[in-house]
Amino acid sequence: MSNPKKIIIRDQLAEIYPDVYTRESLAALDFMTPFNKEIKALMGKRLERRYRRAQAGERIGFLKDDDFIGGTSIRVSDARAGNFEGGVVPADLQRQWIQGTGPGAKPGAAVESSIRNVAYALLSGADGWMFDGEDALGQTGSMSLDNQRNLKLAIHLDPLFLKVAEQVAAQMNTWSQAFFGEPKIKDWRSQLAFTTKIFRARGLHLDDRHIREVDGSSFAASIADLTLYVTNNHRKLRESGASIVLYLPKIQTAEEAALWNRMITALEGYLELDEGTVKVYVLVEQLEATYQLMEIRAALGKHFVGYNTGRWDYINSVSDAMAWDPDFVNPNIESVGMTYGYMRNYEDRVRRAVNTPDRNGNFALWQGGMEPNIPVGSEEGVASSMEKAVSGAQREQREGASGKWVAHWKMVHIVRPVWEQVGEPNQMGRSFPPLTYTQVDADGLILLEPAPRTIRGARNLISVAVQYGNAFGQGMQAAALKPSDFFGNEDVLYLMEDMATGEIRLSILWEWVHKQAKLTEDDPETDLKAGTVFSLELFYQLLAEEYAKLLDAGDKDVHNASKTTTLPIAREIAEVYVASPQKIPWFIDLLNINLNNLDLPLAKQRIRFYLDTLRSKHERVTENLDFQV
Template sequence: MALEYRSGILAQYPDVLTIEVQRALEALAPLDARRRELMAERAARRQERARKREPIGFLDPAATIPGTALTVAEARAGHFDGGEIPADLRRQWIQGTGPATRPRADVRAGIRNVAYALLSGADGWMFDGEDALGQVETMSLDNHRNLKLALGRDSLFLDVAEGVAGEMNAWAQGFFGRPIIQDWRTQLDFTTVLYRARGLHLDDRHIRHAGGPALSASIADLATFAVNNAATLRLAGHGLVYYLPKIQTAAEAAWWNSLLLALEAHLGLASGTVKAYVLVEQLEQCFQLMEIRAALAPHFVGFNTGRWDYINSVSDARAWDPAFLNPNIDTITMTYGYMRNYEDRVRRAVNTPDRLGRFALWQGGMEPNIPVGSEVGVAASMRRAVAGAEREQREGASGKWVAHWKMVHIVRPVWEKAGEDNQAGRPFPALTYGPEDAAGLTLLEPAPRTIPGARDLLSVAIQYGNAFLQGFQAAALKPADHFGNDDVLYLMEDMATGEIRLSILWEWIHKQAPLTDGDEVLGVRPGDRFTPALFNRLLEEEYAKLLAARSKDVHDDSKATTLPIARAIAWAYVQSEVKPPWYVDLLNLNLGVERLEAAQGRIARFLETFRTTGERITENLDFA
C-alpha cells in the first residue's frame, strides 16, 4: 500500500523519515483500515446512546472481545497470559511528561527539552507526541529528530546537556540549598525513556495513503520512534516502551496489540518485547479495564490515571442527559464522586492476577504545579503537591506524573520514603460489574457552580486554544483574573485542559445549569440558569482581559492573529446544538490559518459536516 508524503518533507527530514522508517510505515499502513472502522463504530455508539438517552454499560460476559479469542468473562477472571514487567519499569516512582522540542525551534534550542528530561532525576520520562506536543509546521518530526539525536548521544546534544545541567544545579542550589546532579553524563542514563503516540482519533499531518485519506497518527508515531531508536535503546539496556492514549474499548486495545505485533515482526523482535502503558482517560474504557488489559497481553505493563481527559469523557458521554451537570472544574479532584470510583476501578484491575499470577502497575495522575511564583504561593502549592502524592501512594499507586522537571525532586521523596519499587499485587477487593458500579463511574456530588468558575473555564479554554495555535500544546496557564498575582501559580496544561473546559461550558449552556452562587455586578442570583446570553457577556469580558494582558500572559503577536481564532472556535463549539466530541479537531483544522474569516469558514464546515453526517474532518486541509 503506497504512502504519499507532503511536499519537501522527505528532503527536510531524511534522518527521521529514513528508508527504514518508510518501509515500516508501508508495512503497518494496511492496519489503518481497521482503525477507521473502529472510529466509525465509536461515533455510531456515541450517536446511538444519545438517541436512546442510554448510559454506557458493561459488556456481556459471554461475548468475545473483537480482535481476540478471549471472552469477556475470561478476561475479567484473569484467564490470559500477561507479560512480565521488565527491570527498567519495576521502579517508576516519578515519571515526567513533556515534548522533546519547542515551537519553531532549531535543534539546539529544541533539544534542551530532552536534556532537562533526562537530567531531571525522574525514573521515567514520557516524551509526548500527543497532548503536550504542538502540531504546527513540522513539530511532530522535530520531536522525533531530537529524540534520535539525544538517545544516540550526538555531540550537539551532549554539549547542550552539559550547559543545561549547570542551569539545573544553579536553580536547585537556590531552591533546595544543594545541587541535584552530581555527574551529568551518568545522570543521562538514569531515566527510562517512554513515548506517547497520538491517539486513534488523530491523523498525521504529513503522510497519507496515496490518492486517499491521511495515515493514522498512531501508526506514524509508533513506527518512527521504534525504527529510529529501538536498537539504540537495546544497546543501552532499555526496552521499547509506549504510552497508548484515548483508548475507549477492548476492541481498540486489540487493534493496538495487532499494531505492536506487526511492529515487532517487522523489526525481528520476539512477541511481547515492546511494552505499553495505557492511559485510562475515557469513561467507556472504565467499563472494560480487564478486557483492555487482556487484549494487550503480553505487551501491557500498567494503567495511568489521567484526571483531565477522564472528566472530559464523562461530560461528553452524558451530554444527552439534562440532569448531568458538572460543578466548577477546581472542585473535581481525584476524591470527587466519579473520579474516586474511576481511580478505585483502575487499582483493582491492575491488582487482579493473570493466569501466570502476574499483576500490573498503576501510575498515578499528573501534578501540574510548577515552583515558580511568590514565596507564599510556591510554598502553599508545593504542600498541596506533596499531599496529593502522599494520597496516591497510600491508595496504591506505584508512582505518579509531574509536568515539569523542577517537580521531580519535590515529589519523589514520597515514594523514596515508602521504599518499595512498586505496589503491584497489593490486595484490593475484586472488581464487580453491577448497577452500582456503573452508576459510580458518573457519580455527581454537591459542589459549587459559580460565575468565577465559568470565568475560569472560559479564560483558560481560550488561552489554551491560542497557545495551541501558536505551537504551544503544553503551556503554563491560569485564569486572567489572576494575572499579576504571583501567589496564584501557573499550571502546566495540555490539550486535555482545553477539552474539559469547553465540554463543561457546553454542558452548562445547553442544559441551562443552575448556579449555586450569585453575582451582584452581573445581576445573577443563586439558582439562576447559565444562559447563552450570560455566556456571551462573560466571553466579551474575559476576551477583553486577554487582549489587555501583558505579553507574558498572552503573547502580543497572537492578539490579532491566533487569539481571535481561538475565541471563534470556543464560541462556535459551545453554541453548537450538536456537541463536538473533540476541541482538538477544530484546533487542528486551523493550524497555520492567519485570517479569521478563513478560520470561521473551516469551523462552520466542520460543525455542519458533523451535524449532518456525524463525520469529523480530521485531515490536514493544507497537505498540498
C-alpha cells in the same frame, strides 16, 4: 532513500528529515499502511456508538460475560478472571516513582534549542519521562518530526545532544542550589542514563499532518508515531539495556486495544523482535474504558505493563458520554478532584484491575495522575502549592499508586520523596477487593456530588480555554496558564495545561448552557443570584469580558502578536464549541483544521465545513486541509 509505494509525504519533508524518514522507517510505514483502513473503520464505529447513545439516551454499560472481546478470541469472562497471558514488567519499569511528561521539541526552534526539552527531562531525576507526541506536543509546521528527531538524537547520544545536556545540567544545578540548597545533578553524563525513556503516540482518532495514502486517504497519526519511534530507536534502546516503552492514549474499548496489539505485534514481527518486546502503559482517560479495564489488559496481552489515571481527559470523557442526560451537570472544574464522586470510583477500579493477577501471576503498575503545579511565584504561593502537591501525592501513594506524573522538571525532587521515603519500588500485588460488574458499580462511574457552580468558576473556565486555544495555534500544546484575573498575582501559580485541560473547560461550559445549569451561589460582581440559569446569553457576556482582559494583558501572558492572529481564532472556536446544539466530539478537531492558519475568515469557513460534515454525515474532519493529493 527508498521510495515508499503506499504513502505520500508532503512538501519534501522526507528530504528535510532523512534521519526520521530513513530507508528502514519508510519501508516499515509501507508495511504498516494496511492498518490505516482498520483504524478508520473502528473510529467510524466509535462515532456511530456515540451518536446512537446520544439519540437513545443510552448509558455506557459493562460487556456481557460470555461475549468475545472484539478483534480477539478472548472471552470477556476469561479476561475478568485473569485467564490470559499478560505482560511482565521489565527491570527499568519496576520503579517508576515519578514520571515527568512533556514534549521533546519547541515550536519554530533550531535543533540545538529545541532539544533542550529532552535534556531537561533526562537530567531531571525522574524515574521515567513520557515524551509526548500527543496532547502536549505542538503540531504547527513539522513539530511532530522535530520531536522524533530530538528523541533519536538523545537516545543515540549524539554529540550535539551531549553538548546541550552539559549546558542544561549547569543551569538546572543553579536553580536547585537556590531552591533546595544543593545541586541535584552530581554527574550529568551518568544522570542521562537514569531516566527510562517513554513515548506517547497520538491516539487512533487523530490523523498525521504529513502523510497520506497514495489514493489521497488521510493517514492515522498512531501508525506514524508508533512506526517511526520504534523503528528508529529499537536497536539503540536494546543495546543500552533499556526497554521500548509507549503510552497509548484515548483508548475507549478493548476492541481498540486489540487493534493496537495487532499493530504492535505486526511491527515487532517486521523488525524481527519477539512479541512483547514493546511495552505499553494505557492512559485511562475515557469513561467507556473504565467499564472494560480487565478486557483492555487481556487484549494487549504481553505488551501491557500498567495504567495511568489522568484527571483532565477523563473528566471530559464523562462529560461527553453524558451529554445527552439533562440531569448530569458538572460543578466548577476546581471541585472535580480525584476524591470527587465519579473520579473516586474510577480510580478505585483502576487499582483493582492492575492488582488482579493474570494466569501467570503477573500484576501490573498503577501510575497516578498529573501534578500540574510549577514552583514559580511568590514564596507564599509556592509554599502553599507545593504543600498541596505533596499532599496529593501522599494520598495516591496510600491508595496504592506505584508513582505519579509531574508536568515540569522542577517538580521531580519535590514530589519523588513521597515514594522514596516508603522505599518500596512499587505496589504491584497489593490486596484490593476483586472487581465486580453490578449496576451499583456502573452508577458509581457517573456519580455526581454537590459542589459549587459559580460565575467565578465560569470565568476561570472561559479564560483558560481561550488562552489554551491561543497557545495551541502558536505551537504550544503544553503551556503555563492561569485565569486572567490572576495575571500579576504571584500568589496564584501558573499551571501546566495541555489539550485535555482546554477541552474539559469547554465541555463543562457546554453542559451549563445546554442543560440550563443553575448557579449555586450569589455573585456580588454581577449581582446574579443563586438559582440563576447559566444561559447562552450569559456565556456570551462573560466571554466578551474575559476576552477583553486577554486583549489588555501584557506580552508575558498573552503574546502581543497573537492578539490579531491566533487569539481571535481561539475565541471563535470556543464560542462555536459552546454554542453548538450538537456537542462536538473533540475540541482538538477545530484547532487542528486551523493549524498554521492566522486568518479569521478562513477559520470560520473551516469551522462551518466541520460542523456541516458532522451534522450531515456524522463524520469528523481530521485531515490536514492544507495537504491535498
